[in-house]
Amino acid sequence: MKVAKPSAEALSxxxxxxxxxxxxxxxxxxxxxxxxxxxxxxxxxxxxEQNQAFSSRGWMVEVLVQGQFAYVATPARSVESxxxxxxxxxxxxxxxSRYGVFKFTAExxxxxxxxxxxxxxxxxxxxxPGQVNDFLxxxxxxxxxxxxxxxxxxxxxxxxxDFAFASTNGAAWTQNFLLSSTHYGVVSQKDGQIQRRxxxxxxxxxRQMGMETLDESDLDRARVVGxxxxxxxxxxxxxxxxxxLVLSSDQMMxxxxxxxxxxxxxxxxxxxxxxxxxxxxxxxSDFGKLQYGSKHLNVxxxxxxxxxxxxxxxxxxGAEAKKEYIIRDGLLLRGLGGLESQARSSAPGxxxxxxxxxxxxxxxxxxxxxxxxxxxSFDQIIGSIDDGVYMESNLSWSIDDxxxxxxxxxxxxxxxxxxxxxxxxxxxxxxxxxxxxxxxLKQVGNSQTVGVWGTPYCGKGEPNQIIRxxxxxxxxxxxxxxxxxGEK
Numbered sequence: 001m002k003v004a005k006p007s008a009e010a011l012s013x014x015x016x017x018x019x020x021x022x023x024x025x026x027x028x029x030x031x032x033x034x035x036x037x038x039x040x041x042x043x044x045x046x047x048x049e050q051n052q053a054f055s056s057r058g059w060m061v062e063v064l065v066q067g068q069f070a071y072v073a074t075p076a077r078s079v080e081s082x083x084x085x086x087x088x089x090x091x092x093x094x095x096x097s098r099y100g101v102f103k104f105t106a107e108x109x110x111x112x113x114x115x116x117x118x119x120x121x122x123x124x125x126x127x128x129p130g131q132v133n134d135f136l137x138x139x140x141x142x143x144x145x146x147x148x149x150x151x152x153x154x155x156x157x158x159x160x161x162d163f164a165f166a167s168t169n170g171a172a173w174t175q176n177f178l179l180s181s182t183h184y185g186v187v188s189q190k191d192g193q194i195q196r197r198x199x200x201x202x203x204x205x206x207r208q209m210g211m212e213t214l215d216e217s218d219l220d221r222a223r224v225v226g227x228x229x230x231x232x233x234x235x236x237x238x239x240x241x242x243x244x245l246v247l248s249s250d251q252m253m254x255x256x257x258x259x260x261x262x263x264x265x266x267x268x269x270x271x272x273x274x275x276x277x278x279x280x281x282x283x284x285s286d287f288g289k290l291q292y293g294s295k296h297l298n299v300x301x302x303x304x305x306x307x308x309x310x311x312x313x314x315x316x317x318g319a320e321a322k323k324e325y326i327i328r329d330g331l332l333l334r335g336l337g338g339l340e341s342q343a344r345s346s347a348p349g350x351x352x353x354x355x356x357x358x359x360x361x362x363x364x365x366x367x368x369x370x371x372x373x374x375x376x377s378f379d380q381i382i383g384s385i386d387d388g389v390y391m392e393s394n395l396s397w398s399i400d401d402x403x404x405x406x407x408x409x410x411x412x413x414x415x416x417x418x419x420x421x422x423x424x425x426x427x428x429x430x431x432x433x434x435x436x437x438x439x440x441l442k443q444v445g446n447s448q449t450v451g452v453w454g455t456p457y458c459g460k461g462e463p464n465q466i467i468r469x470x471x472x473x474x475x476x477x478x479x480x481x482x483x484x485x486g487e488k
Contacts, residue, residue: 041132058359156180384419
C-alpha cells in the first residue's frame with residue numbers, strides 16, 4: 001500500500017488533536033515531518049556492483065519555552081507519541097533555559113505558508129532498474145578507451161524527499177525534492193604511474209532533476225574522461241612557483257565552498273562549531289567592512305536558482321528564501337546565518353537554517369552559494385595570459401580550522417603559453433590564504449563559462465549532519481598563485 005506524502009494540513013490537524021493543557025507553557029510548538037527514499041546504483045568495470053534503496057520517515061517536535069528552543073524526534077506518528085514528545089521537549093527547554101545565553105522569541109519561527117516542488121522531466125520511476133544498469137554499463141564501456149584504463153565506474157543516486165511543517169502560530173508548508181547525482185570515473189595505469197580522472201569531480205554533477213540526468217551525451221563525456229586519463233600518464237608534473245592560475249567552474253565549486261561558504265556561516269563565527277567542524281577567520285565586525293576579494297568578486301546566496309542542488313522556498317525555520325548578495329564588488333556584506341543566528345549576532349544573514357533529516361535540529365548551512373558571472377569569454381581569459389596553468393576538477397583538499405589557509409589538488413591541468421592552452425600537466429595543485437587569494441581574482445568568465453554543480457556530502461554539526469549544497473560559478477583567473485606538482 002502506498003503511503004501518503006507528508007502534508008502540512010495533516011500535521012496542523014495532528015497538533016490540534018494532541019493539544020493538552022500543559023502546552024500553555026509553550027510560546028510556540030512546531031511539527032516537522034520528513035520522508036526520504038534514496039536509491040543507489042553503481043557499475044564497476046562493466047558489472048553491476050550496487051543496487052539498493054533506503055527509506056526513512058519520522059517527525060521532529062520543536063518547542064519554545066522560556067526563550068529556549070528544544071527538540072525531540074520520534075518515528076511514531078500518533079496523537080499519543082506527539083503529546084509525549086512535546087512534553088519531553090518542553091521539559092528539556094525549561095531545564096536548558098536556566099543556562100541559556102540568549103532568549104529567543106516566536107519571531108524566529110515565522111508563520112509562512114506555501115509549497116515548493118523540484119523541477120524535473122522524468123520522475124525516479126521513469127526507468128526500470130535494469131534500464132539504469134544497462135545505461136551505466138554502457139558508460140563504463142565508453143570510459144574504457146584503452147587497456148591502460150584499469151578501472152571504470154559509473155554511479156547514479158536518486159533521492160526523493162518530501163517535507164512538511166506546521167506550527168501553533170499558523171505556519172503550514174510543504175516541499176518536495178527530487179535530486180540526482182552521477183559519478184563517472186576511471187583509473188589509468190602505465191609503467192608504475194597511476195592517475196585518476198572523473199566527470200567534473202566526484203558526484204559534482206548533482207542537480208534537482210529526474211531521470212533525464214541520464215542522457216546519451218554522457219557517453220561522449222565518458223570517452224573524454226577516459227582519454228584525458230591516458231594523457232595524464234605521460235604528462236609532466238605541474239610546475240612549481242607563483243603563476244597565473246585559471247580554475248574551471250567545477251574546481252571553483254570547491255574553492256567557493258571551503259573558503260567562502262564555511263567561514264561565513266554565522267554559527268561558526270559565534271563559536272558553535274569550534275569543537276567539531278572548526279571556527280572562522282571572519283569576525284562579526286567584518287560585515288560591511290572587509291574587502292574579501294577584488295572588485296570582480298560577486299557572490300550570491302540563491303536558493304531560488306532553478307534546478308540547482310540546494311534550491312528551496314523555505315528554510316527549516318520557515319523563513320522564505322530569496323536571493324541575497326553575500327559579497328558585492330569584493331566587499332563582505334552578510335553572513336550565512338538563519339533567523340536564530342541573526343538574532344544572536346545582530347549580523348545580517350540569509351534563510352539557511354537547515355537540517356539533514358527528520359531526527360536532526362536545523363543549523364546554519366550553505367545552500368546555493370554562487371559566484372556571479374563576469375563579461376569575458378574563456379578564450380579571452382586564456383588569450384590574456386602569457387604563462388600560467390589551467391586546472392579542472394577537484395581531487396583533494398585541505399584547509400585549516402579557521403577556513404583560512406588552504407591547499408587544493410586537481411585531477412587535470414594544462415599549461416598556458418602565449419595565450420593558448422598547451423601541454424597537459426599531471427598532479428596540479430595550488431595553495432593560498434582565503435582573502436589574499438580572492439583579492440588576486442583578476443578576471444571572471446561570462447555566462448557561457450558557468451557550470452552548475454553540487455555536492456551531497458557537506459558535513460557539520462554534532463551529531464553529524466551530511467547535507468546537500470549547490471554551487472554555480474564561471475571560470476576564474478587568479479594572479480600570482482603558488483602552484484606545485486608531485487615528485488619528478
